[in-house]
Amino acid sequence: MKRRKNLAIAALCLAAVCVHLLTLLTGTQFYLTQATMAAYYGLVIIGLGALMGYAGQISIGHAGFFAIGGYLAASLTTRNLAVFQETWPLRGLDALNMLKTGQDLSGDLLLTVSPWAACGIAVTTAALIALVIGIPVLKLKGHYLAMATLGFGTIIYRILLASPYFGEADGISEVPGFTLLPAMGTLGPIVVSGDAGLRVVNYYLAWGVLIVGTLLLLNLIGSRVGRALRSLHSSEEAAEAAGIDTSRFKLQVFVLSAVYAAIAGVLLTHFNGGIGPSEASVMKSVRYVALVAVGGMTNLWGTLLMGVGLTFLSLRGVFGTYDDAVFGMILIFVMLFAPEGILSLRLKLFFQKIFLGARS
């Protein structure tokens, strides 16, 4: 069991390297940009997969958590805070060397938060909001939970769209790169940014984050808490009788999935150099849910592969202007013909026949 997990993770690492080499050989390195973005979206999707597939709690508001992460990172690293210079939060950040000073076009002081601090604030805020929203909302079940999370997503979307601080319909642009590690010796710096020269570094960084995220979730699912989550999925009553604090575990996994979404939001915003309100839209949330369903609710690998694969195609513009329509169609077909996910389809039998001979 454990060995199989490690093997699969190793295969995923290998696949990431192979994709890179393939683009090198075919001279299509520009594909790496979308592969990087797809990996970050993949992080949102596997986090949601843990919440929906394993703990059985639906959320149609995860684009909201993604946007909280992305927008806070973007605004804190771009908006001038010079007027607040003497307030205690900024003094505190300054003492921790977490502020960045510069000059704006007219030569005045430009004071912004450094990306590391902004990332910390953004992810913590998303986690806290998830906690506060989750406590009342997770008491609901099924359709009611779906409606409540949908409401949450809509509120976030509308706030972002209405607030001048968050750039209203334009969103926030010119977000600086996020220097994770400064240059050391012969090694270049590791910066999350869309700079063409950093494309390969960013590709590996994104996939590294995704693979680590996957590994942590796989660990969780196989653990005592993971069993508790899977058990409360089918019978909260029986899980409670076994001593499982169902509301607490539901809340924990809800916050975890929100943190995954927020981290993805922060990193993708720095990579893209900006974020717009469409990232918070309900269509995005629905798409994440659809991708979890396509991958197979209780199949993290299916969710990962389908999520990243379809997002990549969508980002490459394969579905053209019919993008949302295609995702809607996929959702309908999956629900009709493969409710346990695409990977559960004949493929498994097919591979069994190839590798083990026709036994069944």
Add this chain to the structure above:
Amino acid sequence: MNGSGDGLRSELEQVPFFEEAMLELQSVHKRFGGLHAVNDVSFKVAPGSIKAVIGPNGAGKTTLFNLISGNLPITSGTIYFQGSEIQGKKPHQIAHLGMARTFQNIKLFHGLSALECVMVGRHVQSRAGFFAGMFSLPSTWNEERAIRERSMELLELMQIAEFAEVEATSLAFGQQRAVEMARALAAEPRLLLLDEPAAGLNIYETAEVARLICRIRDMGITVLLVEHDMSLVMDISDEIVVLSFGQKLAEDIPFNIQKNAEVIKIYLGEDDAITA
């Protein structure tokens, strides 16, 4: 009322009480709107005994179980478990105090193997938390192995070890029942509530269940069961409580219950031709 965190302490402080009764109900009431489902029921369950609750359909037996295990809030009354009050506590808190239960309509977990279902039952006996699990900390490895081994032993005790890796919900009815029993035992409870453990079983399987329940009692676990099957109840129970329309009709040893005129009346009807 005890807080959630001091359950263990209050349990230790009140050890003398629990010598008296493992479980004690004092005038417990439960109303659903106008329906008085459980009406002024009081009884005690002695440690190490097997006590049965019987009664016709709709007598309130399962409701009573749900009140004891915390699945339903009680309207009024007091329930003592090992000397401490448990009414108002959540089911998982009561489970942590040492009470486990099975369900009349089996509640196993979809997508989990039989072994994993039993491993879920070990929850109260283990402690690995969210982050320990996520990072697969070395401290969890031994615990995880112990959980697996102990669960496997219980499947062997139930004679279903060969189905350990089979998805629990796809097993035969009797085997599912065994998995549920193993899951309850995995918690190493002091008190085990069995809700109709013989429902849907044939006479051979029922006899098997009877032997098993006695064996559980011999392991030092107090058993409270709800059952329809009279042969099972009369054979194994130390004491029987009879419920009718939510009220306690009688409480006695099986021999006396069998001769109790009122009990015979509610089971066989009021026709003079029969009682005469």
